[in-house]
Amino acid sequence: MIRKLSTDRLRVGMYVHALVGSWMNHPFWRTRFLIRSETEIAKILDAGIEDVYIDISKGLDDQESRGVEEARREIESEIVAGVAVPEPEVPTIARRVSVAEELATARRIHGQAQQAIRGMMSEVRLGRAISVDMVEPAVEAITGSLARNSSALLGMLGIKNKDDYTFQHSVSVGTLLMAFGRTLGLPEDELREIGLGGMLHDVGKMKVPDAVLNKPGRLTDEEYAVIKRHPVDGHAILVETRGVGEVPLEITLHHHERFNGRGYPDGLSGESISRFSRMAAIVDVYDAITADRCYHKAMLATEALRRMWEWSANDFDRSLLQAFMKCIGIYPVGTVVRLESGVIGVVVEQNEESVLTPKVKAVFHSKSLRQLPPSVIDLARSGDKIASTESPERWPVDVVSHLTVA
Known part of the structure; x- marks a missing residue:
């Protein structure tokens, strides 16, 4: 049961289905959530949001505070019978613009996307159920920014803090996969699916103890075995997550497969690895080796591409690697x-x-x-x-x- 409600009627216990207005202009990392405190209501009001959609099947209604007849009339006019309620507006795909014109928007999108991933990963860490609604608005916004001028957003990906690597890496992989897909001429629906797969691909790492995930030294064989479980753990989480399609599931499970069959978890080789997973393997490695980590210093982008070309005899689909290099350039933004x-x-x-x-x-x-x-x-x-x-x-x-x- 979905209906529209003015924000001055919000109270603790209501379930927000959608915030009316641009995703980039509100202070939350997800679009659907249970209101747990007055502080959350204050944030919504402070953001200037005048209306929301609430789901009265998942939280409280406000009928108790109004007359029965008024409630009946509003419900009759607002309930959407068999029709999906519009999601929050996101920037539409517009004409090509310059880097300077897109820069502020790209910076805002990048920050909001990291916030969304951080929130979703925290839910997984706490053992709570997640939904693609937590990150889909970010994927939509990234799609629009890349269409207007990809260089602006791709430039943001090099701005990393090694302490937040897991969240930033997920945003980077999702963004790079969508940019990669645009170079290959993939249709919009597939771009969104691979973007979602990139954003979710490391969700299984939330099952890895911090002491292992962020260990500054060399991993023991036992610790490496724990790390290698994250694709399977992530896949298991996403199988239980409403709205996740086959492409994100495939990317999550197989982004560590290698062309020569020496990857994990299934030891797939060549074209038995899906095209999307072969793309994700390239993007995942590129972003990882060009980032400062607690156990290694970032490679320059040009050096990373050179090394990956050498490794492609064994690890990657060389034709896809060539396309990726064309996508980001021999001298990527930020070089x-x-x-x-x-x-x-x-x-x-x-x-x-x-x-x-x-x-x-x-x-x-x-x-x-x-x-x-x-x-x-x-x-x-x-x-x-x-x-x-x-x-x-x-x-x-x-x-x-x-x-x-x-």
Whole structure:
């Protein structure tokens, strides 16, 4: 029983089915939840949300506080009989825009998506049931941002805190899989499914003790065996989760399979591994090795791609790896480069026509050793070329600031 209710009538014990308005503008990591405190009601009111949909089959109604006849009239007019109640609005897929235009929206989407994953993982850790409703709005919002300008959101993925790695990794894998799928020309419904699979693929890690999951040193054989159970544990959780389709289930179970059959949990090889799981294996490894962890330092993106190409003889579908490299570029967004002119800059946008000529924000000069007024150089139109990739630590370049400020 779903009906609309003004937020001034909310009280503890009601079950929120949907918050009316943009997902990005409300303070919650999920769209459906039981109101457990007055603080949650205050957050809804403070966010400026005027109406919500409540599910009176899962929580309290407010009929007790109104006259019976008024309640009857409202129920008759508001109950949706056999028709789904609209979900909260998400940004629609719009025209292509510049990185600068999309940047603020991408930053907000990235933060909200991490919040959603953190909340969902916490529910799993506590042994509570989860629903795809917790992360589907994030998938929708990411889909829209990638369509408007993928470079803006992909640039956010390099901004990581190793203490929050599991949550950030899940958002990154989901986002990269959707960007990858767009490069392959997948239809929108499949993009959403692989995005959801990427967001959920490591849910089984919530069954792994923190001491093992975040161990700074080498794992023992016994500890590694515990880690290797997470695809099966995650699959078991998602089988019991309402609304999860076959694609997310497949990605969760088989993202650690390897092309030569030496992966886990089932030792599948070649094309017996689904295409989506082969894609997820590539994305999962790329994001993992380009992130700082408690037990290893991040590789530069270009070095990671080079190493993965070497490993692809055994581990990956090489044709898919080539497509992934085209998707993110030889010099992914966030890469620090030195141009032949001596300019040090940060890659801020890919050139869809050539992976070798991205747009670079110039910030420093390696010969004169002076800061430059930030300006964007389009290498497709400039006579300058990339001479090398550089470690961010070598030069006074704050990559994060140049990716988060237009």
